[in-house]
Amino acid sequence: MGLLWTEISILRSRLKSVADVNLSPMFLSESMMNITFKQLKVFATVARNTNLSLAAEKLYLSKPAVSISLKELEKQLNRELFDRLPNSLRLNSNGEKLLPLADELLARAKLLDSLFDNAELTGEIKIGCSKAIGNHVLPELLAGFRQQTGHTNQRIEILNSEDVCRKLANFELDIGLIEADIPREGQVHLPWWQDRMCLIAATNHPLSQQASQSYADLGGQDWILRELGSGSRDVFTQCLAPHLSQWNMTLELNDSEAIINAVSTGLGLACVSELTAKWALDDKRVKELPLDVVIAHPLFITYQEHKYKTPLFEAFFKYCQQYGEAKDG
Known part of the structure; x- marks a missing residue:
């Protein structure tokens, strides 16, 4: 269990450290702490595919579900993360700052999840x-x-x-x-x-x-x-x-x-x-x-x-x- 609590502590500290990217004071609010790993995964997938439909296909979600998840994340951060173009989405400066931290958090979440992979089904x-x-x-x-x-x-x-x-x-x-x-x-x-x-x-x-x-x-x-x-x-x-x-x-x-x-x-x-x-x-x-x-x-x-x-x-x-x-x- 020591490794489990270590990972949880790291995840919490990295969420708090997101304030260092100077996106918004809202990052330290209760709303920021309610950000989910699903929202971060949706954000990172859209960022790399620049298209809601492609991201939805990779995530096995509907296009409206991906759009709603992004909007909820932006609302919680109090900042837009993408420039909306007619047929694509491009990371703006806020999104570019968040992406590497999202990747780190998702990688650590995957490690946390792997602790239970061998649990008896x-x-x-x-x-x-x-x-x-x-x-x-x-x-x-x-x-x-x-x-x-x-x-x-x-x-x-x-x-x-x-x-x-x-x-x-x-x-x-x-x-x-x-x-x-x-x-x-x-x-x-x-x-x-x-x-x-x-x-x-x-x-x-x-x-x-x-x-x-x-x-x-x-x-x-x-x-x-x-x-x-x-x-x-x-x-x-x-x-x-x-x-x-x-x-x-x-x-x-x-x-x-x-x-x-x-x-x-x-x-x-x-x-x-x-x-x-x-x-x-x-x-x-x-x-x-x-x-x-x-x-x-x-x-x-x-x-x-x-x-x-x-x-x-x-x-x-x-x-x-x-x-x-x-x-x-």
């Missing part, structure tokens, strides 16, 4: 996953998390994205990994990493013989779709269907593997995630129909904003973020 974490993520991502994700932390007590539910969000809202799950950004009050949805959607057909389908497809070629075709509430169905409805002159849903299935099998027999076309289709494409069970545009399929981490975050939740959430960053490369 106890309890159970309840994870909800969409079907593509549960079948094709979660096994590797959990194996890596268990290897890193030694924690093996996870309860998994594989559902469609809408049902994951509903169970989170009812506090039946701790965290969700889903394929759709489903607005729901009290839930946080953070971009995780980018998958893409593939158009697939049977290898003997007439469109499989063409080098490329247009929306006109896809109009009037029979389609096999996931059920309402699934991320894949949402992507088809929002990104593809509006461009088709007409289309017919010949079959609705609640499992992507079943859809791929149905496509392989010639029952219709499908729009499925690359995660789901990769094995069938590699085995030449089905063929991808090239389209001139890429249909993005973002994956999301979601959780209840005001639910208590256990150390186990924080560890798993952090590992998921690192996993997603590695996948996006």
Whole structure:
């Protein structure tokens, strides 16, 4: 515990010493002492990216949340820290003085946090996953998390994205990994990493013989779709269907593997995630129909904003973020 109290004392003394930069007497006020490490991290990230959107992406926060955090920090310091330009923010003289001290405080906070990194992670974490993520991502994700932390007590539910969000809202799950950004009050949805959607057909389908497809070629075709509430169905409805002159849903299935099998027999076309289709494409069970545009399929981490975050939740959430960053490369 000696090192812990040493670090806390240093952090306190460095906060008080910020007055030496002559920003404002307000630095010594009670308001200054309420500055959070989150505010300092937001400030330092914006300072290095000069753009709220880029900073928000790196921090896994919304752009409004980053803007509010900066304004609160400036209010507490009683000084502006940036020059606001039309498309960017640049440090002013106040911000330039604060940045090295913010970096030092954040580094010491990270050291303080590392004192607890090896603490035992106890309890159970309840994870909800969409079907593509549960079948094709979660096994590797959990194996890596268990290897890193030694924690093996996870309860998994594989559902469609809408049902994951509903169970989170009812506090039946701790965290969700889903394929759709489903607005729901009290839930946080953070971009995780980018998958893409593939158009697939049977290898003997007439469109499989063409080098490329247009929306006109896809109009009037029979389609096999996931059920309402699934991320894949949402992507088809929002990104593809509006461009088709007409289309017919010949079959609705609640499992992507079943859809791929149905496509392989010639029952219709499908729009499925690359995660789901990769094995069938590699085995030449089905063929991808090239389209001139890429249909993005973002994956999301979601959780209840005001639910208590256990150390186990924080560890798993952090590992998921690192996993997603590695996948996006």
